[in-house]
Amino acid sequence: MTYKDIDLDKDIIQKNKIPLLIEDENWIKLFGDVNDKNIQYIKEELMELVKKQKELERQKEKLKKEKLHAMKMILGISDTINNEHKVENIVLLDEYKQKLEDINKELEDIMYQLEIIPQDMKDMNFELLKATVEYGYRELKTKEKKLNAVTEELETLREKLKDLINEKHDYEEWIDATYSFLHGMLGSKEMEKLDKQILDRGEPI
Template sequence: MAFKNINLDENIVLKNRIPLLIEDKDWLKLFGNVSNKDIQYLKEELMELVKIRKELEKKEQSFQEEKTLAIKMILGISNAVNNENKTHSVGLLDKYKEKIENINEELDEIVYQLETIPQEIRELNFNLLKATVYYGYKELKDKEKKLKEVNDELDSMRERIKILINEKYDYEERVNLTYSFLHGLLGSEEIEKLDEQILD
């Protein structure tokens, strides 16, 4: 991974508001499908991490909804036990309390993961930026070299075209002058006869 040697200031990401590259239209257009293994590897890792984050956020929301429902059930059951003397519902109360404890454990794990993932995403995105800069500069140098070759060839072709155009004008002028001279000397009838005799 040669890009690792590139010395970029990590603060540049914040200062220049560098986006998540895999979600940036310009980056995707320029580098999304290049055949560079570092870029492709980091892109896939980043996509996977973003996918995991979204899944965790969905899970967190789902558990929060379950927890809210369980709390409502506990409040309802507590009310029934305390105010309506329905003591047979006490077992249900324990069941929902246990459910909330399990949900809280799950939520703690999810929240922990959701707190660590952004840093991993930032690091991967920064490495992808470095790989992009490394690849981009190499490609720039290569394309500049090819552009110079194309420009040199175009200059050479322009020069050749200029020479050919001058030759064309010289030949046209010579042809016209010769015809005019012969036509003036011999007349059009003789010229037509000579055209048939000599040119056919």
């Protein structure tokens, strides 16, 4: 199954108030760097859209400042022509009028792009959600199998550890009981002598 085959409600992004995934901390932590070509491709596309939106906003603010400056210049130059009779400024006035017209056209184009880009981002975010769901469920199955295998291995090790602890306890009990018996039979002096003769040299009895 590919992410395109997943049947998700198109309105789920709005219904569940799903954020832009590439800006969500949990998504970044779980899926941001996964080795999945669909996720990585859509992630890059979405990042480009975000970058483009920010750049368009920057250009819009820059043009608005330029437009304000051009309008002030037009008013100032018009004043010199009308009140100071500086007809030579007509050429400069025409230049600023043309500049204002160009700015308005550019602003109109940017505003149009800024209007449509949120929907493009929403659509791309939805595609990323589908790719994430497909990858997530696939990985869930894989990791559940691995978890079961690890759990079984832990259970085996736990049983083995239990047997080793019991074996250790049996050895300790036997050693303590044997020392106690020999000590009772032979006394401290003989035990110390035998310890030096036999145990310290590592010789079998």
